[in-house]
Amino acid sequence: MIDIxxxxxxxxxxxxxxxxxxxxxxxxxxxxxxxxxIFNFDLASPxxxxxxxxxxxxxxxxxxxxxxxxxxxxxxxxxxxxxTEEEAVIYSGAFSPVSSYFQxxxxxxIFTAEELKLFxxxxxxxxxxxxxxxxxxxxxxxxxxxxxxNNILPANTLSATxxxxxxxxxxxxxxxxIYDFEKYILKKIVKNINKYTDLEVKYEKPxxxxxxxxxxxxxxxxxxxxxxxxxxxxxxxxxxxxxxxVYNLILxxxxxxxxxxxxxxxxxxxxxxxxxxxxxxLRKALLYDLYSSNxxxxxxxxxxxxxxxxxxxxxxxxxxxxxLYKYINSILYxxxxxxxxxxxxxxxxxxxxxDGSFFTxxxxxFEIFVEFLQNKNSSIQIFIREDLx
Numbered sequence: 001m002i003d004i005x006x007x008x009x010x011x012x013x014x015x016x017x018x019x020x021x022x023x024x025x026x027x028x029x030x031x032x033x034x035x036x037x038i039f040n041f042d043l044a045s046p047x048x049x050x051x052x053x054x055x056x057x058x059x060x061x062x063x064x065x066x067x068x069x070x071x072x073x074x075x076x077x078x079x080x081x082x083x084t085e086e087e088a089v090i091y092s093g094a095f096s097p098v099s100s101y102f103q104x105x106x107x108x109x110i111f112t113a114e115e116l117k118l119f120x121x122x123x124x125x126x127x128x129x130x131x132x133x134x135x136x137x138x139x140x141x142x143x144x145x146x147x148x149x150n151n152i153l154p155a156n157t158l159s160a161t162x163x164x165x166x167x168x169x170x171x172x173x174x175x176x177x178i179y180d181f182e183k184y185i186l187k188k189i190v191k192n193i194n195k196y197t198d199l200e201v202k203y204e205k206p207x208x209x210x211x212x213x214x215x216x217x218x219x220x221x222x223x224x225x226x227x228x229x230x231x232x233x234x235x236x237x238x239x240x241x242x243x244x245x246v247y248n249l250i251l252x253x254x255x256x257x258x259x260x261x262x263x264x265x266x267x268x269x270x271x272x273x274x275x276x277x278x279x280x281x282l283r284k285a286l287l288y289d290l291y292s293s294n295x296x297x298x299x300x301x302x303x304x305x306x307x308x309x310x311x312x313x314x315x316x317x318x319x320x321x322x323x324l325y326k327y328i329n330s331i332l333y334x335x336x337x338x339x340x341x342x343x344x345x346x347x348x349x350x351x352x353x354x355d356g357s358f359f360t361x362x363x364x365x366f367e368i369f370v371e372f373l374q375n376k377n378s379s380i381q382i383f384i385r386e387d388l389x
Contacts, residue, residue, distance in 0.1 A: 005124040016083050018129045023078040027357035029059045039256045047109040058288045074098045141169045142192035149217050156218050162211040184345045225254050236270050239278040253286045264291040304383035311377045317353040335365040335388055
């Protein structure tokens with residue numbers, strides 16, 4: 001451990017506020033890659049070893065050269081942070097999560113920043129202020145709600161009006177419609193907290209309650225973790241080669257990634273036929289989250305049919321966005337729900353797509369998939385519910 005990062009909590013430090021931002025936005029695949037790193041590296045090792053072929057599949061890349069391009073871009077990403085009390089900055093700094101990489105045949109060795117390793121150790125700035133939980137959240141507002149709910153424990157309920165929540169998030173002048181606030185803020189925040197933290201949060205809007213939101217939440221840290229490990233093991237017991245190794249593997253990932261992550265990946269591998277070495281396939285699934293990777297390759301549900309498809313070379317994402325909305329303007333008669341694509345958040349997200357990144361959007365009436373590739377064929381696909389056409 002580097003001594004300069006040592007930290008001992010005090011009463012005063014409870015009032016410190018953590019601010020985390022990135023010098024460049026992470027694409028979806030970059031976030032997945034960083035999650036893979038942070039949940040899988042060994043503190044005793046200076047690097048993480050990954051198989052290049054597996055990594056190409058998980059990141060939805062076609063060739064080794066694209067993987068090289070991806071890794072070059074990764075090393076340019078920086079995390080900028082500050083810890084403040086009122087308006088005074090107590091700590092601040094920046095680091096690149098991936099400091100370097102080295103490829104030897106089909107193995108890639110990723111060397112990470114020392115700060116990233118400190119996330120998982122004790123009594124330092126990064127572990128105390130839960131950087132591991134919040135660094136990859138899509139919404140920084142998730143940190144605000146998490147801290148608010150965490151301070152209420154051991155109580156496990158909270159009722160608040162939308163106005164009170166907007167004040168908590170500093171959004172008093174935004175999202176006048178409750179529908180927009182829920183769709184673009186609240187749902188994403190709750191999803192982030194459930195994915196990255198030890199809180200399990202649910203909310204509901206009681207009928208005839210106006211703008212009241214009721215939250216229920218609980219800490220899931222090590223909740224029945226040994227019982228859950230045995231339950232999961234029992235579902236695949238007949239296929240396991242080394243019981244003790246698999247037991248420790250599942251226990252480890254339950255602590256690091258949570259119950260749904262482990263259950264989904266175990267169920268996915270269990271559903272595959274003609275597996276020769278179940279233990280090895282399970283280890284790979286938990287490392288690379290093969291369950292989620294498989295979902296990306298599943299075509300839209302049968303009730304949706306392909307309505308529009310275009311492959312074109314765009315100079316930048318703004319040009320793509322303009323072309324897309326020219327077409328959407330011409331099909332608004334099909335369903336009014338297409339107007340959801342005109343929200344500031346959606347337009348901004350498409351306009352700011354980086355090379356190699358994706359945008360997806362789905363509701364009950366349509367699905368849209370956009371992939372932006374600079375100076376290569378980008379793709380736009382729109383699927384419409386069959387009974388609307």
